[in-house]
Amino acid sequence: MSLAIRGGVLVDPANRVNAKRDLYIDTEGFVVAVGRAPRGFKARRTIDATNKIVCPGLIDLRARLREPGLEHKATLESELRAAVAGGITTLCCPPDTMPVIDTPAMAQMIQSRAWHFGYAFIHPFGALTRDLKGQQLADMEALDDAGCVAFTNAMAPVTNTLVMRRAMEYAASFDLSVFLHSEDPWLKADGCCHEGEISARLGLPGIPEAAETVAVARDLALIDQTRVRAHFCGLSSARAVQMVAEAQRRGLPVSADVTAHHLHLTEHDIGYFDTQCHVQPPLRSRRDRDALRRAVKQGVITAICSDHQPHEPDAKLAPFSDAEPGISGLETFLPLTLKLVNEKLIPLPQAIALLTQKPADILGLESGRIGVGATADICIFDPKALWTLTAASMTSRGRNSPFLGTEFRGRVSHTIVGGRVVFENGKFPLGR
Amino acid sequence: MRPDLQFDNNGRLKHFLTIDGLSRQTILQILDTAKSFISVGQREIKKVPLLRGKTVVNLFFESSTRTRTTFEIAAKRLSADVINLNVATSSASKGETLLDTVRNLEAMHTDLFVVRHNRAGAAHLIAAHVPPHVRIINAGDGAHAHPTQAMLDVFTIREAKGDLRKLKVAIVGDIQHSRVARSQIRALKALGVPEIRVVAPRTLLPTAIERLGVVAYTDMRAGLDGVDVVMMLRLQLERMSGALIPSEQEYFNLYGLTPEKLACAKADAIVLHPGPMNRGLEIDSAVADGPQSVILPQVTNGIAVRMAIMAIIMGGGTAETQPRRPEAAA
Amino acid sequence: MSARIDIDATIERMAEALHPMLKKRPVMVGIHTGGVWVAQRLHRALKLTDALGALDISFYRDDFTRIGMNPQVKASSLPVSIEDRHVILVDDVLHTGRTIRAAMNEIFDYGRPASVTLAVLIAREGRELPIEAQVTGAQMHLKKRQHVKLIGEPDRLAIEIQEVNG
Numbered sequence: 069m070s071l072a073i074r075g076g077v078l079v080d081p082a083n084r085v086n087a088k089r090d091l092y093i094d095t096e097g098f099v100v101a102v103g104r105a106p107r108g109f110k111a112r113r114t115i116d117a118t119n120k121i122v123c124p125g126l127i128d129l130r131a132r133l134r135e136p137g138l139e140h141k142a143t144l145e146s147e148l149r150a151a152v153a154g155g156i157t158t159l160c161c162p163p164d165t166m167p168v169i170d171t172p173a174m175a176q177m178i179q180s181r182a183w184h185f186g187y188a189f190i191h192p193f194g195a196l197t198r199d200l201k202g203q204q205l206a207d208m209e210a211l212d213d214a215g216c217v218a219f220t221n222a223m224a225p226v227t228n229t230l231v232m233r234r235a236m237e238y239a240a241s242f243d244l245s246v247f248l249h250s251e252d253p254w255l256k257a258d259g260c261c262h263e264g265e266i267s268a269r270l271g272l273p274g275i276p277e278a279a280e281t282v283a284v285a286r287d288l289a290l291i292d293q294t295r296v297r298a299h300f301c302g303l304s305s306a307r308a309v310q311m312v313a314e315a316q317r318r319g320l321p322v323s324a325d326v327t328a329h330h331l332h333l334t335e336h337d338i339g340y341f342d343t344q345c346h347v348q349p350p351l352r353s354r355r356d357r358d359a360l361r362r363a364v365k366q367g368v369i370t371a372i373c374s375d376h377q378p379h380e381p382d383a384k385l386a387p388f389s390d391a392e393p394g395i396s397g398l399e400t401f402l403p404l405t406l407k408l409v410n411e412k413l414i415p416l417p418q419a420i421a422l423l424t425q426k427p428a429d430i431l432g433l434e435s436g437r438i439g440v441g442a443t444a445d446i447c448i449f450d451p452k453a454l455w456t457l458t459a460a461s462m463t464s465r466g467r468n469s470p471f472l473g474t475e476f477r478g479r480v481s482h483t484i485v486g487g488r489v490v491f492e493n494g495k496f497p498l499g500r
Numbered sequence: 501m502r503p504d505l506q507f508d509n510n511g512r513l514k515h516f517l518t519i520d521g522l523s524r525q526t527i528l529q530i531l532d533t534a535k536s537f538i539s540v541g542q543r544e545i546k547k548v549p550l551l552r553g554k555t556v557v558n559l560f561f562e563s564s565t566r567t568r569t570t571f572e573i574a575a576k577r578l579s580a581d582v583i584n585l586n587v588a589t590s591s592a593s594k595g596e597t598l599l600d601t602v603r604n605l606e607a608m609h610t611d612l613f614v615v616r617h618n619r620a621g622a623a624h625l626i627a628a629h630v631p632p633h634v635r636i637i638n639a640g641d642g643a644h645a646h647p648t649q650a651m652l653d654v655f656t657i658r659e660a661k662g663d664l665r666k667l668k669v670a671i672v673g674d675i676q677h678s679r680v681a682r683s684q685i686r687a688l689k690a691l692g693v694p695e696i697r698v699v700a701p702r703t704l705l706p707t708a709i710e711r712l713g714v715v716a717y718t719d720m721r722a723g724l725d726g727v728d729v730v731m732m733l734r735l736q737l738e739r740m741s742g743a744l745i746p747s748e749q750e751y752f753n754l755y756g757l758t759p760e761k762l763a764c765a766k767a768d769a770i771v772l773h774p775g776p777m778n779r780g781l782e783i784d785s786a787v788a789d790g791p792q793s794v795i796l797p798q799v800t801n802g803i804a805v806r807m808a809i810m811a812i813i814m815g816g817g818t819a820e821t822q823p824r825r826p827e828a829a830a
Numbered sequence: 831m832s833a834r835i836d837i838d839a840t841i842e843r844m845a846e847a848l849h850p851m852l853k854k855r856p857v858m859v860g861i862h863t864g865g866v867w868v869a870q871r872l873h874r875a876l877k878l879t880d881a882l883g884a885l886d887i888s889f890y891r892d893d894f895t896r897i898g899m900n901p902q903v904k905a906s907s908l909p910v911s912i913e914d915r916h917v918i919l920v921d922d923v924l925h926t927g928r929t930i931r932a933a934m935n936e937i938f939d940y941g942r943p944a945s946v947t948l949a950v951l952i953a954r955e956g957r958e959l960p961i962e963a964q965v966t967g968a969q970m971h972l973k974k975r976q977h978v979k980l981i982g983e984p985d986r987l988a989i990e991i992q993e994v995n996g
Contacts (some may be wrong), residue, residue: 165525268706271620271643271682276707340505341621387600387619387642512898521840531900536886536905548889684906815898 072105072215076117076448080124081421082437084403086243091122091440093320093444094399097487102440115482123420124436125157125445125485127427128401129325130301131376133159135181135438137166142378142465143332148187150398152491155447155480157188158435163195164222168197170206171213179215185489186498191217193247196235202226203454205235209242217431218245218299223348227253233290240296245432247299247407247427250283251349262352262388266335272388275350277305284308291322297429301323302375304349306359313368321429325371326360328404329395329470337470343384343391370426378466396466399484402449403476410477446484453479505627514628515636516809518645519686527690531655532799534808540577541804550811551580554611558584558670559602560639561617566775567639570799571614574806583613584782603625612814613637620644635813643677648681649774654691656798657729660770665692670723672699672755673733673782680684681733685712699723700755703744720755724764732757732773736784748781758784762792770794839986840967840989841868844949845875845989847965851947852876854916859883861933862904864922864980867987872920882907890932906936915942922980923952929959952989
């Protein structure tokens with residue numbers, strides 16, 4: 069169905085657009101014109117985007133969809149719906165499913181399941197080592213052919229430095245990207261929160277900043293050696309940001325992302341053992357949070373991700389250190405980023421870039437932009453709409469969020485994937 | 501942040517989970533109440549009928565005979581019915597969640613749970629999920645808090661030394677893993693102790709410990725210099741295997757309380773220990789059995805203090821702002 | 831409002847009424863706080879040799895779970911054993927009788943007295959239990975919502991009547 073989106077402000081950082089522009093989409097689902105309708109174009113449907121922002125569909129570099137293996141927490145269907153409810157049209161899922169994505173069949177299965185549901189698009193990440201065990205290399209080339217856009221060992225550390233070097237060299241030889249979760253497993257030990265004032269006060273085992281910096285230092289040295297294109301996932305400390313910035317200045321091919329919640333929360337939000345604030349890597353000090361915000365502003369960190377991890381209620385109804393870490397974050401992905409604009413940290417176009425153009429660039433994809441000829445993956449939101457996040461209103465199967473009860477400004481009204489309106493004012497027109 | 505779980509809507513203490521959030525006034529009221537329970541323990545009939553008809557369950561997920569016994573004695577002296585549940589060996593180990601264990605017990609109409617667990621925050625989690633009439637006392641949750649121990653410690657100090665606002669206090673031992681130390685620090689702070697010192701090797705001191713308002717010492721003699729109160733902590737023998745301290749001998753040499761090290765403190769300084777003691781490891785027998793030790797009074801005081809805490813939270817708590825009392829039935 | 835009762839004279843009359851008991855070598859116990867003040871006066875007037883006992887009945891009240899712990903619990907102290915002794919129990923105001931019931935329960939947890947004689951400064955209507963004083967200083971007629979209280983230290987006692995809001 070051909071579509072016209074009229075009256076909105078188009079924010080498309082990749083094409084340097086931040087102005088009132090109408091959009092025209094053809095029946096194949098491609099953008100056919102920006103600004104003025106093509107001659108003879110008849111839209112089957114026109115969406116009125118007055119007072120709204122129209123931007124590329126959001127790209128989330130890290131979201132766990134729990135299928136296959138953890139369907140008691142959530143399913144592909146429930147989470148893909150939650151994604152489009154949050155304006156997200158492309159999701160990257162880590163390979164730590166059960167079984168692990170270390171075979172082309174697994175990679176293909178996940179993509180075709182997503183395709184079948186017809187909501188957001190999934191780019192799976194392939195395993196760096198077989199079964200994520202950190203010993204033998206995975207079939208990266210085959211996984212790349214099967215659609216994996218990057219390679220990672222997810223949260224399982226690669227403790228053998230030689231194996232990590234080889235994995236990076238192998239990835240580099242095929243021009244593949246490696247996504248790193250740098251954390252030293254011995255310094256981490258059984259820690260569940262930042263080692264600092266709050267862990268001292270609450271008597272919780274802490275994860276020192278050194279757990280991150282020791283691992284980042286090691287990985288940077290190996291990146292320098294192998295020149296693999298690398299990306300640091302979910303930086304949490306000021307020191308680590310400093311190290312990455314310095315490496316970037318030296319010309320190393322490294323990028324970095326931060327989770328949306330790490331830009332707002334700190335260890336102090338744990339209060340009296342609020343398990344909703346149990347995340348990995350942990351929420352650190354105010355100084356660390358402020359450094360992460362500065363890094364986003366200055367462009368050391370160029371992408372924000374949700375690190376979505378939906379859980380069943382029991383997973384969080386345990387003493388803090390026993391509770392499973394993770395936040396259900398798809399639906400606060402855009403609102404938390406817009407909060408940075410409202411707090412005058414960054415301008416709106418930069419905020420949108422952090423969720424669209426830049427993640428696409430990191431992955432080497434052509435998405436995240438709305439030029440003529442681009443696939444019509446679009447997000448339309450009302451930047452002034454006030455709304456409160458409640459468990460009942462969440463679409464994700466996981467209601468585990470420390471932001472329940474928080475009021476946000478900025479709400480998605482329409483999400484369009486490949487030219488089809490998959491989410492509209494709280495409803496899913498094409499779904500069951 | 502949630503409002504403080506420990507207080508009900510009228511500002512009265514309903515759970516006893518942590519010293520954090522208790523005012524100096526509340527702590528002193530508890531100590532004063534405990535004092536009147538001491539005399540009950542000295543009578544022929546050591547019981548009062550305050551909790552008659554009430555059921556108290558000792559829910560211990562972590563074994564402890566001595567703490568459980570003092571709570572049992574305290575509850576029985578209040579005329580309550582007491583049930584001991586050593587969960588370590590029963591349903592929890594069969595994979596039942598913490599909250600399910602509690603729910604099953606509530607169905608047996610329990611009024612008060614005394615909970616000990618090896619995870620920080622366990623007592624808070626339980627308190628957040630029990631029906632409104634059920635009370636929770638934290639008997640120790642991981643390394644977070646052991647508030648009744650701290651209360652009996654400050655009670656003992658007050659009996660021996662009077663006003664705490666003039667005292668220097670040193671806490672010696674494995675601070676990092678000690679719920680007793682954390683609660684003691686909170687209690688001493690709330691009561692206005694001007695100088696609180698912690699003495700331990702770096703490996704047993706939490707990072708950022710100064711943020712809790714204490715001064716850290718690694719040299720025990722310097723740490724004890726001129727103090728009025730020495731509070732020793734128990735060293736768990738596992739610490740040696742965790743690469744935290746090299747050996748028992750080294751630990752005793754550097755951090756064991758001997759008469760010679762005690763002499764660095766004031767001549768009338770008192771010595772406390774929560775027990776059970778590792779004689780020859782953290783404390784020398786000469787000190788433990790010596791004239792400055794108040795370790796045995798701590799045990800007696802522990803019963804009175806726990807009676808006071810149980811009575812206060814079961815009776816609707818001491819009011820932070822005193823409620824208008826209806827005409828006292830004369 | 832201060833009631834017109836001559837406290838000194840009343841306590842003198844009570845001491846006279848208790849005089850016959852002296853041959854039984856009684857032990858006197860006052861109930862905190864007002865009862866202790868009255869008992870101190872009586873103890874002096876009767877020149878009793880055994881030390882005065884004081885009871886705080888907080889731990890024996892029957893309304894504990896409604897009202898909660900009294901934040902100013904004082905320790906009870908019976909310096910003399912009451913086993914087989916004749917006890918004179920003293921309180922300031924006798925109203926419902928519940929305080930006296932609690933005091934007797936507490937006394938019996940200390941031992942078994944030979945007898946208990948109740949002396950009160952003021953008795954008012956409104957018994958909820960079958961309890962009466964053997965020696966009463968003065969009878970007062972008060973409305974339900976009036977609350978009578980003994981105030982002042984032992985040497986400057988005065989009666990105060992307060993209106994209690996329903």
